[in-house]
Amino acid sequence: MDPVSTATASPSGLLLAGSVAAIAASLWLLLPKASDTVASRRLGFLLGAVALVGFAATGRSLGSVGEDAVFLTVAGIAVISGLATIVTRSPVYSAIWFAMTLAGVSGVLLVLGAQFLGVATIVVYAGAILVMFLFVLMLAQPSGMAPYDRVSNEPMLAAAAGAVLLGLLTLSIGRLSAAEPPACCRMPSRAQALAAAAAPADGAAAKDDESTTLIAPAMAGGDTGDANEVAHLGAELFGRHLFAVEVAGVLLLVALVGAIAVVSRGEATETDHRREGR
Amino acid sequence: MNLLPSAATLAALVKIGLLVGGLMTAAAYLVLLERWIAAWVQDRRGPNRVGIPLTKVKLFGLGQPLADGLKIILKEDFTPSGVDRVLYNAAPLVILAASLAIFAAIPFGSVLPPLGIPGLPDPVPFLVAPGLDVGVLWVFALSSIAVYGVLLGGWASNNKYGFLGGLRSSAQLVAYEIPLGLGLLGVVLAAGSLRLDTIMNAQAETGVWYAFAQPLGFIVFMVASFAEAARLPFDLPEAEQELVGGYHTEYSGIKLLLFLVAEFLHMITAAFLIVILFLGGWHLWGVTGSSQEIGWIQALLRFGILSGKILGVIVFFMLVRWSWPRFRFDQLMNLAWKVMLPLGLVNLVTVAAVEEFRPQLVAALGPGFAGAVAIALPWIACLVGWLVAGVFTPSGTDNTPILTHDPLDIEREMAEHERLERAPHDVSPTLAGSR
Numbered sequence: 001m002d003p004v005s006t007a008t009a010s011p012s013g014l015l016l017a018g019s020v021a022a023i024a025a026s027l028w029l030l031l032p033k034a035s036d037t038v039a040s041r042r043l044g045f046l047l048g049a050v051a052l053v054g055f056a057a058t059g060r061s062l063g064s065v066g067e068d069a070v071f072l073t074v075a076g077i078a079v080i081s082g083l084a085t086i087v088t089r090s091p092v093y094s095a096i097w098f099a100m101t102l103a104g105v106s107g108v109l110l111v112l113g114a115q116f117l118g119v120a121t122i123v124v125y126a127g128a129i130l131v132m133f134l135f136v137l138m139l140a141q142p143s144g145m146a147p148y149d150r151v152s153n154e155p156m157l158a159a160a161a162g163a164v165l166l167g168l169l170t171l172s173i174g175r176l177s178a179a180e181p182p183a184c185c186r187m188p189s190r191a192q193a194l195a196a197a198a199a200p201a202d203g204a205a206a207k208d209d210e211s212t213t214l215i216a217p218a219m220a221g222g223d224t225g226d227a228n229e230v231a232h233l234g235a236e237l238f239g240r241h242l243f244a245v246e247v248a249g250v251l252l253l254v255a256l257v258g259a260i261a262v263v264s265r266g267e268a269t270e271t272d273h274r275r276e277g278r
Numbered sequence: 279m280n281l282l283p284s285a286a287t288l289a290a291l292v293k294i295g296l297l298v299g300g301l302m303t304a305a306a307y308l309v310l311l312e313r314w315i316a317a318w319v320q321d322r323r324g325p326n327r328v329g330i331p332l333t334k335v336k337l338f339g340l341g342q343p344l345a346d347g348l349k350i351i352l353k354e355d356f357t358p359s360g361v362d363r364v365l366y367n368a369a370p371l372v373i374l375a376a377s378l379a380i381f382a383a384i385p386f387g388s389v390l391p392p393l394g395i396p397g398l399p400d401p402v403p404f405l406v407a408p409g410l411d412v413g414v415l416w417v418f419a420l421s422s423i424a425v426y427g428v429l430l431g432g433w434a435s436n437n438k439y440g441f442l443g444g445l446r447s448s449a450q451l452v453a454y455e456i457p458l459g460l461g462l463l464g465v466v467l468a469a470g471s472l473r474l475d476t477i478m479n480a481q482a483e484t485g486v487w488y489a490f491a492q493p494l495g496f497i498v499f500m501v502a503s504f505a506e507a508a509r510l511p512f513d514l515p516e517a518e519q520e521l522v523g524g525y526h527t528e529y530s531g532i533k534l535l536l537f538l539v540a541e542f543l544h545m546i547t548a549a550f551l552i553v554i555l556f557l558g559g560w561h562l563w564g565v566t567g568s569s570q571e572i573g574w575i576q577a578l579l580r581f582g583i584l585s586g587k588i589l590g591v592i593v594f595f596m597l598v599r600w601s602w603p604r605f606r607f608d609q610l611m612n613l614a615w616k617v618m619l620p621l622g623l624v625n626l627v628t629v630a631a632v633e634e635f636r637p638q639l640v641a642a643l644g645p646g647f648a649g650a651v652a653i654a655l656p657w658i659a660c661l662v663g664w665l666v667a668g669v670f671t672p673s674g675t676d677n678t679p680i681l682t683h684d685p686l687d688i689e690r691e692m693a694e695h696e697r698l699e700r701a702p703h704d705v706s707p708t709l710a711g712s713r
Contacts (some may be wrong), residue, residue, distance in 0.1 A: 037629075074285055092365075092433070095366070096430070099426065103423075115410060115411050115412045116411075116412050116415070118416040119412045119414065119416055119418075119419045122419035122420075122422070122423065123415060123422060125420060126419075126422065126423060127422025127423065127425070127455075128422065128452060128455075131422070131425055131426070131429065131452060132452070134426075134429055134448075135429070135445065135448055135449075138429070138433045138441070138444075139445075174557075228411070229411045230411050230471075230472050231470075233473075237610050262583045
């Protein structure tokens, strides 16, 4: 498992390097610039599609065809709308593509079995924060934007930096997931976990006692197929991490009070008049 | 590799088919019911002519939904110039898809008796997605997605009335999500679960519906769900007298139909939530037990009771529509932030205290008396909270302009008038422009 040899010599390493180059070129072509033509945008779309297929090909199967299909669909929605968020010129469309990204990410979380996180992503980001964004963007007329606001800043550097980061992350995460985890931290795949949950009495217990004891704590810890996921999450949050939760709450309260203080500074109050000696 | 769908998948598909078909039919006939109730309130006859097509059978007008549907589908699907085409076409789809997807987590009955089909859990729940542990949050998430349909529809149609409707709607929906959530939290706290079927079972087991155990939460949730469904007195997003039609002013034909169906689905969702969370779901004292092992008659009876309660809540929604005038926007916001939010907090704290000290109460007073105290305390909180809110909150109903002088001071008025007559150049630019 020599990192250099995996990255350069193996076919998957070459594929990854090619995908990174393609996504960099595609991003550079697609980011809003003054010199955009139809041909360059088309080439950008084409390169982007090739790069995404390349990235998908470096991944591994999740277990079954159906699961792969669902995962690739939601992940594709997340990635493609993420790209569209930064290459769209209209701010309103950017916000909507971002909402699509969040929907895709939430789908990925649901596929992975993190129900609460998936739904909370939609409630908090798509449902509240982004609606406020849209609100403001719609009030600001898109036609009133200056030309320098409609093009991206340093598109080439941004595309290159983003692509390199993407490539490195894919490489390191791919190697992490490919390596055999130590016995203490081994998690069952979703299919295994569901099978174990469906038939706890027969089969598994009779066949191998050790494997069931390995699976059981992972199941209780909030993995897929857990019936009390939210209860476990709540116990964890308000038990072990109570202090962090409280600090975050106080921080939000301070931000709220600060916002109100900033807003209400504009109006002179009665005490202000009295202080001026009237 | 097994490419055939499993029994669980097939069961889910069957449930989705039944639910979508049932909801669409229900929405069509609820429109007829709404028109009947409107006619009854206004002392008219209402639609009573259309019966079986191509015959003379009238059937009290029961064929009206078919005629209405055909008419609106056959109307011209007109797209005004200057619209943002992609978003204009996407908005009705977004809102309808979100309002339908909500029902994946909403149980529409109790359970079916065991069918004995291999691969299916026994007993079969009346729920499309029984494994979802975050049912209530799912409902919230998708109803917040439905805001996009309204906002985008209003913005994309390039119409100031539509845009105003969209803005009003998003502000209203975002504001009322907070009291809605607070009303809900009390129930979640008492039932100890985010699953709607578990919440119903908890009410069936104790026999105390949460509307009785948490009256303040019930009121807050009810008011907030009226606002979330944008029904009168909260129908500012599409106030006909002010905004023509609000966010769907520029829509016609089948796209308008999608918007209207989605609105009805929101009302049905609100009715489902009110019944499931606060009115005991399928439970009725002395008729249904609380057991999960039931026969066919009991299963159908529970389904019927749930449907009946939902119909009752919907009729209440419709009667309210013809009984109260619309709020002004500042009154709406005052109600959300200065009345409903504090009342929701009071309810939450009361419920939390009762649930926390319930074991000590039972130990000290015995189960019967402790139960009575646990119900009496929230009622006292409700009464006190209601009185305080009624006495101390700014009602915000006064919209007379703030005058710097006495309007009955005739001499001053005359002097002002004379000054204006003598010096016509002195008028302000806005006044001059309007002349």
